[in-house]
Structures are given as C-alpha cells and as structure tokens.
Amino acid sequence: MSIYDTLNDKQKEAVEYTEGPLLILAGAGSGKTRVLTHRVAWLIDELGVNPWNIMAITFTNKAAGEMRDRVDQLVGYGSESIWVSTFHSTCVRFLRRHSDRIGYDTNFTIYDTDDQKTVIKDVCKRLQIDTKQLKERTIMNAISSAKDELITPEQFYLNAAGDYQQKRIAQCYMEYQATLKKSNAFDFDDLIMKTVELLKNNEDVLEGYQRRFRYIMVDEYQDTNTAQFELIRLLAGGYRNLCVVGDDDQSIYKFRGANIRNILDFESVYPEAKVIKLEQNYRSRGRILDAANAVISHNIGRKEKALWTDKGEGEKIHFIQFDTAYDEADYIIKDIRQKVQEQEKRYDDFAVLYRTNAQSRLLEERCIFAGVPYNVVGGTNFYSRKEIKDVLAYLKTIDNGRDDIAVKRIINVPKRGIGATTINKVQDYADLHEISFFQALEEADRIPTLGKAGVKLEPFVTLIRSFRTKAKEYGLGRLMQDILDTTGYLAYLEESEEEDAEDRIENVDELLNKMIDYEDSAEEPTLSGFLEEVALVADIDSVDGSEEKVLLMTLHSAKGLEFDHVYLAGMEDGVFPSYMTITGDDPSEIEEERRLAYVGITRAMEHLSITCARQRMIHGQTQYNMISRFVREIPEELLDHKLPSKKHPEWEEAAFKKPLVKAVVRPKTTQAEAKPFLLRSAQTMSKPAAAPTKEGAGTLGYGVGDRVKHMKFGEGTVMQIDPGTRDYQVTVAFDTAGTKIMYAGFAKLQKI
DNA sequence: CGTACTAGTCTTTTT
C-alpha cells in the first residue's frame, strides 16, 4: 500500500504529471493541498529529485509551514531543503543576496503601509500637492497598482499623456521611488517588482536560479498579479516544469492587483500546458455544496466546473434574520456555547465569518459576555501598534542608518526636546548635501541654523552609535532589552498616565519574546532577518488551529481553512455585497464579492448558518439593510426557513420610510427580544424600522425648548437645532456645564 | 516645544 493509493484518479494524474507546464483547476475542498504535498513527495521519492531543486510558493507563511510539515510526514527527510515560502519572502531572499545589482544595499529595510504613507506625505509637501484635491491614499493606490503591473515611474508618466492628475501622480511616484532608494528601503510591491527587475537585467543571476529550481509549484494561483506571474515565468523559463494550482471561483484579491486572467489565460501563455480539473469535494455536505454552486453560477466568464460530493446531503442551511446586529451576535455566540455544552463539540469546530473587520467588535463583546473563548484574526495588526513600531524603529535605525523614517520616528521618543523645527532644519541640511538624515545628525555641529537645539542631537547620535557597537557583540534579545532600558522607553511607558499603558508594556514584552524566539529558532539570526520576518507576517499566520477557541475573522482571512460549523454573519446588501460595489458601476466587482460568498460557504463541512440583521451601526450611523442578494441566490429548498417574499416585503418596504427614534437609542436587548424574526408576530414585524440616509428632525425625539439629558454634561435645555451636512447640530444650554453645540448623533441626548 | 482640543475621515478586503 503506497501513500498514493488514497488519491483519486484525477489527483493521482496531477501528482504524476511532473514534466512541463500543468494547470490544476482545483475546486474548493478538492484536496489541492494533498495533491501538492504528494506531488513533492513523488518528485523526491519516486523520481529521485533533489529537494533542493524544488520550489513551492504559497500564499501565507502558515500555508508554507503546513506544506513543509506534511511533506515531512510523507517523505521523512529532505523537506527542510525544499524552498517553500510566500512570494514576498522568496523575493526578500533573492534581494538580500543580490540587491546590490540594482543599486540597493543588501541590508535594506521593508516599508509597511504606514511608512509608505509617511513618505507620500513628505513627497506631497515637497511637490506642493494639495492633499485635499489629490488624496495620499489615491496616490498610494495608484503607485501600488502600477507596481503590480510592473509599470515604472517613467512609463507611468508617459501613460499619463495629457491627464494633469495622472501626471501629478507620476511625479509623486518618481519622487517616492527616489526617496525609498535613498532610504535603502523597499515597499511590499517593490519586493516583487524589483526582483523581476533584478532577474531581467542580470542574466547570470536568473540562469543560476533557473538551473536550481527544476520544479516550481504555485498555490492559490488565481490570486497572483502580473508582477508575480512574470516572476514565475522567469524562474520557470529554463525547465518549464511549472505547476500552478488555483480556482478562478476563489479569486478574491483583485483589489490587490490579482489578475484573474493569469489563470484564464494560462493555456495561451503555455500552449503545451496540461489542464487537470479536480471536481470532487471532500469537505462539505451536499446541501452546502449545492448552495455554493448555485451562488457562483451567477457569475459569467468563469471556467465551468461542477463540484460534487458523495458525502450525503447533510442538514439544511440555517437562515435567520434579526432585528439588530446586536441580536445577531448574541444569537451566534449563545448558539455556539449551547452546542459545545450539549453536543460533543469543541469551540474550535466553529468559525464566524464576516465581510469587514469592524463587524468583529460586537461578536467579541458577546464572547466575553458569554464566556466563550475566542480568537480574532486580523483587525489591528500587532506590528502596527504604536509601541511596537517605536521599538522596531530603534531596531531599524540600528540596522539601516539610511532608514530616515525610522530615525525620525524615534528621535524624540521618549521625549528628548527635539521638535519639528529642529527635524526640518536637519532634513534641509541633509537634502542640501545629499546625505541621509542620520548622517546629517552626525554633522549637527556644522548646521548653522540649529543654534542651541543642536546640542540635544549629540546624545542621540551617541546613543545609536553605542547600540550599533553593541549589536555586534550582544545577542538580539539582549540588544533589545538594552534598548528598552538605555533609551528609557520602558520607563516612559511605565510612567505614562494613559489607560492602556499596561497593555503596551505587555505588547513590548511580547515583542521581546518573539525576538528571543526568533534568535533561538533561526539558523542564522540577524537583525535584518528578524525585521523582515516581522514585516512579512500575515494575521492568519499566528492562528493556532489546535486551540479550543472560536475563530472570528473576515471572509478573506478564511480562505484555505475549513470548519465543522460556519456562521456567515451580516449577510445584508450594503454589508455583503458591500455598499461600494452595489453603488459602483463596475459589475465585475459584484462578481468578486460573489466569489467571496462562494469562499465563505465552502468553508463549512457539516453545518452552515447564515444570519443578517435589519439594523446595524456603520460608521456611527444606523443603517437598514435588505437580505443579501447572495442569500436569495441559494435555492429555497436548501434553507430551513423561507425567505420573506421580495414582492410585498412589509419589512423591506419599511426600509424606505422614516425610522422610529427608539430604534436609534437602543438599550441593551434582553434575551426575549432577541428572537429571530421568523418567530415574531406579524405585528412586530410590520413595525417600520428604517431609514433614509439622514435622520429627520422629527426623529431626534426632542425639539427646541425641550429638557434633555447628556451623559457627561447632565441636564439642560435645547436652544437651537440646525441641519448640518451630515447630522443635526444641536445647541444645548446645560444647567451646570454651560452652552454646547454638538452633533445629534454623537451627543445621544435623551428627552426628560 | 509640547499639549489639548477640534475637525475630518473612515472601512471592503491584505502580503
């Protein structure tokens, strides 16, 4: 009995077809990871390929690690020398070796989105761009998309032709790129684009890698962008043993430049390519699969596939609509708790998926309230916290003195009396002499404009220099500890009056632990190595599936995972599909959302619950949404409850009438109120509960002359109500706090 | 130079 006997015919074919280009169209749950790992095993065991000659590119570090583990289990040796990593890590490895070929030092820094924004801001200032007219965000997105498409600043400028705005962006792009180069830094997109540049312009380097990587595999191929495709094309250019695995129906990263054409056109780029479809699903029950198939069939321009399963139809899909998002969250969490208590389930059998990170808050709250252990994936990244970025900036400053952003970030943290004026003067000097910011600091005594302030700079320079010396003899852990002590950063946190000071200290402590972990586990621990690992982690990477916790995450994060019971929360038009895509005029965006729905549904193995709410707060405003169109695309017989008819929907009609005030100021719901609408009386249902975009004056619940109560200011009298652009401005004369003008939505005044 | 307050934006998703 061999390990390959457990594969079906198609899977086996894909495993054994090793020579030449191969496209595996793997539907959700069709065992593509099994195919990939067995394929690697096959290459090593049966064909005697040296693991060193195999490269596999995955989407996340987590997937890479899992792949290595599984190959290890199959083969038992050699898995450590297979090159398995993400696109970004792969490129960093190339660049660390050869970036001097394209004019960068090999100890470059990686700029994250925050750093990018700082640079862009600076660039805008220099180019005198009015950021009200041309937003930083717009510029950043434009540059990022350009890089995804391998468009250089010069090409961008040419493409702009007569378009003034585009020309301005092109100038920013040029200036931005120059700044990065001066700082010896790459942004995320550069990692790919510059690697392509490196390989294209250095034939010896390219040939070296082409010879080494005889077999290349790419997972989640549907989410690659043009630059990534070009990278693969170059690397596979020698042997052409390129195997890509993907599912066009699961392409959900168009906003990040993913080019679905890469999968649809694979056969035209590689005419000799073999195509194998994996259509048997081993994950989900029949009804779940039927629902997924029904939804995705509404998309046009996809590769026809028919997923099937022999697992039996399973139970119906559970659908409930609630009055409020609060009720929805309450129900989901209590339902999970009940199932764990009454059935033999573990908390990690459950996942709640939603469209936007903001939706996690309510669920999290309910978990705490109900005592349900949970893990939120994503949201605010650990590494984007202020205190973490500060400490990292110290490390970056020590590692790469040309990283101006890092230096400027910490030059006055903790306070050293070095303000904006001084920094600007130093920067001017640096610009004038074309040196880095730190070099300018070192020459502070030669900057005449500084005056007295210059004295404060010297200790800082000495401090950093001493760290650099220490960095050579200390281990990483000790270095960081020393930084925290010597700079007084820890003391600065400890003395902070802020409420979350303790959390921050914990976070810094956590970072120290990670650093020590890294030092212990890495083969050759270096500061650059640690910083790059930190820069390239994805939220999902840190998720440990064996913990007994409910997972809360976005649909995007859930890709590639599976759970016994999945809850899809917030299935409402305006939330999912998002407001942006509904109101936008690009129909392909709805299709992308639909693919996301498909991904969500197919995460479920045994049970699927779909929930939505009539009313929810978005950006601090109450919104009233209809049931998601995607739910309506599921055949009714697959659901356990009928959907309310769309023709005379009492409650939906209400969505266009004026709302009740009560709906806005809502105290915590009791259990009894949290009943799903299907169990409610018709009377309750007909209650108009909905909302035009702006609240009418009548909806405030009070008028001029009324006595009202405010949480902070106490009682007072309403003097005036003015319609503002978004919300009403209310002037209130408080008995004790004086007269205040405030926005009605924020003030939460209650009539007394 | 540092702080405290105000106004504006945001959120669709992320390596």
Next chain:
DNA sequence: GACTAGTACG
C-alpha cells in the same frame, strides 16, 4: 464610534 491630522494655546 474611533482614529488621526491639524491647529490653537500655554
């Protein structure tokens, strides 16, 4: 509602 950038003031 939360966060951030920008401004006025001490």
